[in-house]
Amino acid sequence: VTRKLAGADAGTTQWMTSVGNERGQVLMSVLTAAEGYGLRDMATGLQERYRQAGQDPPSVLYVDRDCCRSDGGTCAAAALFPEWPQLAVRLDVWHYIRRLAAGVTTESHTLYSEFLCRLSRSIFEWDPEDFARLDRAKNGELSRRPIAFKEMARHCRRRTRGVEATERLLDETIKAFTGATDMMGIPVLDSARMREIWRTQRRHIACIQ
Numbered sequence: 001v002t003r004k005l006a007g008a009d010a011g012t013t014q015w016m017t018s019v020g021n022e023r024g025q026v027l028m029s030v031l032t033a034a035e036g037y038g039l040r041d042m043a044t045g046l047q048e049r050y051r052q053a054g055q056d057p058p059s060v061l062y063v064d065r066d067c068c069r070s071d072g073g074t075c076a077a078a079a080l081f082p083e084w085p086q087l088a089v090r091l092d093v094w095h096y097i098r099r100l101a102a103g104v105t106t107e108s109h110t111l112y113s114e115f116l117c118r119l120s121r122s123i124f125e126w127d128p129e130d131f132a133r134l135d136r137a138k139n140g141e142l143s144r145r146p147i148a149f150k151e152m153a154r155h156c157r158r159r160t161r162g163v164e165a166t167e168r169l170l171d172e173t174i175k176a177f178t179g180a181t182d183m184m185g186i187p188v189l190d191s192a193r194m195r196e197i198w199r200t201q202r203r204h205i206a207c208i209q
């Protein structure tokens with residue numbers, strides 16, 4: 001994950017790249033003057049550490065860039081880890097949503113959070129078995145009261161919907177919000193920018209599954 005530094009260092013051209021594991025522990029961080037540059041040493045060091053520790057190599061790497069190549073070749077992120085040929089590179093979903101959300105006119109728009117919600121729902125679905133179990137536990141066999149999001153999040157796994165459904169739902173969501181305005185008549189999406197973002201980003205739907 002590579003992010004521009006915020007806070008006191010904001011505005012300087014420094015990038016921090018951190019690698020974390022599935023327990024949320026940061027394994028390694030590097031500061032570089034430009035995004036992406038100098039990551040090879042870090043990747044080499046990581047592979048070495050796994051080898052020395054006798055650890056099985058990780059199976060998935062979540063990135064916020066370089067998830068794939070338009071010509072279908074090895075993506076830049078995977079190319080950094082030649083010792084781990086089985087490593088699957090996935091684009092981080094939250095980062096993907098942020099990319100799509102860059103099509104809004106302003107984040108303070110009243111429809112902004114609704115738009116983010118719909119994007120998220122276009123990508124994720126609740127595990128139907130988990131949901132059925134929770135619904136039975138909460139409502140028994142009879143009533144059909146809605147269950148709060150917080151409770152859903154605590155008890156149900158979420159999974160991605162697959163490429164086809166996600167592409168259709170995202171397309172519907174973007175179409176539904178294009179032209180939508182607040183009470184002052186201000187549109188939530190910059191339609192030209194949104195169209196361009198969607199045109200370039202739809203190929204990454206496969207990268208978030």
Ligand SMILES: [Zn+2]
Nearest residue numbers: 067068204207
């Ligand atoms: Zn991609």
